[in-house]
Amino acid sequence: MNELQVAREIHRRAIVVDLHADTPQRFLDEHIDWSTRLPDGHLDIPRMKAGGLAAEFFALWVQPKFKGHDLARALTLADALHTAITAHPEEIALARTAADIRRLHKEGRIAALVAIEGGHAIEDDLGVLTAFYNLGVRYMTLTWAFHNNWADASTEPPRHNGLTDFGRSVVRRMNDLGMIVDISHVSDKTFYDVLEISRAPIVATHSCCRALCDVPRNMSDQMIRDLASRGGVIHINFHEGFLSQKYVDARRPFKEEMDGEEHAMEERYKDDPATAAKELRKLLPKHEARLPRPTVADVADHIDHVKKLVGVSHIGIGSDFDGAFMPVGLEGADELPNLTAELLRRGYAEAELLQILGENTLRVMQQVENAARPIGRQ
Numbered sequence: 001m002n003e004l005q006v007a008r009e010i011h012r013r014a015i016v017v018d019l020h021a022d023t024p025q026r027f028l029d030e031h032i033d034w035s036t037r038l039p040d041g042h043l044d045i046p047r048m049k050a051g052g053l054a055a056e057f058f059a060l061w062v063q064p065k066f067k068g069h070d071l072a073r074a075l076t077l078a079d080a081l082h083t084a085i086t087a088h089p090e091e092i093a094l095a096r097t098a099a100d101i102r103r104l105h106k107e108g109r110i111a112a113l114v115a116i117e118g119g120h121a122i123e124d125d126l127g128v129l130t131a132f133y134n135l136g137v138r139y140m141t142l143t144w145a146f147h148n149n150w151a152d153a154s155t156e157p158p159r160h161n162g163l164t165d166f167g168r169s170v171v172r173r174m175n176d177l178g179m180i181v182d183i184s185h186v187s188d189k190t191f192y193d194v195l196e197i198s199r200a201p202i203v204a205t206h207s208c209c210r211a212l213c214d215v216p217r218n219m220s221d222q223m224i225r226d227l228a229s230r231g232g233v234i235h236i237n238f239h240e241g242f243l244s245q246k247y248v249d250a251r252r253p254f255k256e257e258m259d260g261e262e263h264a265m266e267e268r269y270k271d272d273p274a275t276a277a278k279e280l281r282k283l284l285p286k287h288e289a290r291l292p293r294p295t296v297a298d299v300a301d302h303i304d305h306v307k308k309l310v311g312v313s314h315i316g317i318g319s320d321f322d323g324a325f326m327p328v329g330l331e332g333a334d335e336l337p338n339l340t341a342e343l344l345r346r347g348y349a350e351a352e353l354l355q356i357l358g359e360n361t362l363r364v365m366q367q368v369e370n371a372a373r374p375i376g377r378q
């Protein structure tokens with residue numbers, strides 16, 4: 001057997017968990033039917049099955065253009081996601097706990113989990129946060145690319161200097177609910193503020209290593225050490241712009257032009273999000289042809305780096321499917337075994353792979369669940 005065949009075997013035994021996909025927008029705006037293999041995007045039920053994916057976290061992400069209606073948009077995304085999940089009960093079902101994921105895997109069904117990407121969706125209301133938990137939301141990324149009213153993001157100059165007092169109460173409420181705190185996207189100071197007060201381990205659901213690709217969205221070696229020392233897990237993002245310094249440097253001279261074209265496309269079809277998404281996907285190959293695209297080996301390099309820093313117990317997978325630009329060899333959920341094959345080639349033992357592919361995440365989920373306590377008692 002070659003490495004890919006071995007990898008496929010391992011994916012049958014392993015509980016493979018991916019922490020981040022942006023598919024809910026596709027359900028709502030493009031009305032996709034994910035029961036058959038789609039010609040575009042990165043994920044559907046056939047491709048999840050082909051890749052041996054046991055569980056996927058689906059992010060409710062509210063784009064800036066919905067400002068003022070953040071909560072309504074998040075709820076309609078949640079509704080579209082629930083409709084897509086419940087339409088195929090033989091193949092996929094909503095999971096709320098680590099135990100749910102293990103049970104569904106045993107039953108041969110995929111576990112779908114709900115997440116919020118960007119705390120602006122709760123409209124500064126702890127009651128809304130609690131209601132989202134009751135809808136099934138099991139992690140919240142505190143910010144997206146911009147600051148909200150209570151936490152700083154990594155990609156803007158600081159405004160609050162980390163978390164505000166209300167931001168701290170959000171983290172405490174998440175601990176009490178048993179909702180995972182996700183520090184992907186937040187500023188370094190926000191990360192350290194969260195680390196200081198969280199009673200449960202925290203995660204980065206889709207981030208990479210600054211040592212290999214120096215962008216603010218990635219984590220420094222010291223941050224990775226501090227995350228791990230508190231039991232957390234960094235889930236490696238597959239986004240090309242976070243994986244490879246060569247890619248980031250090569251894109252820089254074209255950045256304005258490429259971002260401008262994408263922005264113009266969004267503007268032109270702002271009332272027709274389905275067409276906007278389709279046209280944006282057509283732009284991508286044109287842009288990519290001019291750049292040195294990263295590959296599955298670059299993802300493995302980030303995993304190697306974290307392993308060297310803190311060991312395999314703190315590594316997971318956070319693809320960013322349907323929300324980012326995928327590297328060569330990982331262009332859909334069906335190609336996930338290519339990553340495992342690459343790690344096998346690098347000498348990873350099966351026990352290590354099982355941890356990276358899902359067991360580390362399940363451990364953190366369990367710890368976060370165990371740390372929950374009745375709301376109101378501090």
Ligand SMILES: [Zn+2]
Nearest residue numbers: 117184185206
């Ligand atoms: Zn993101």
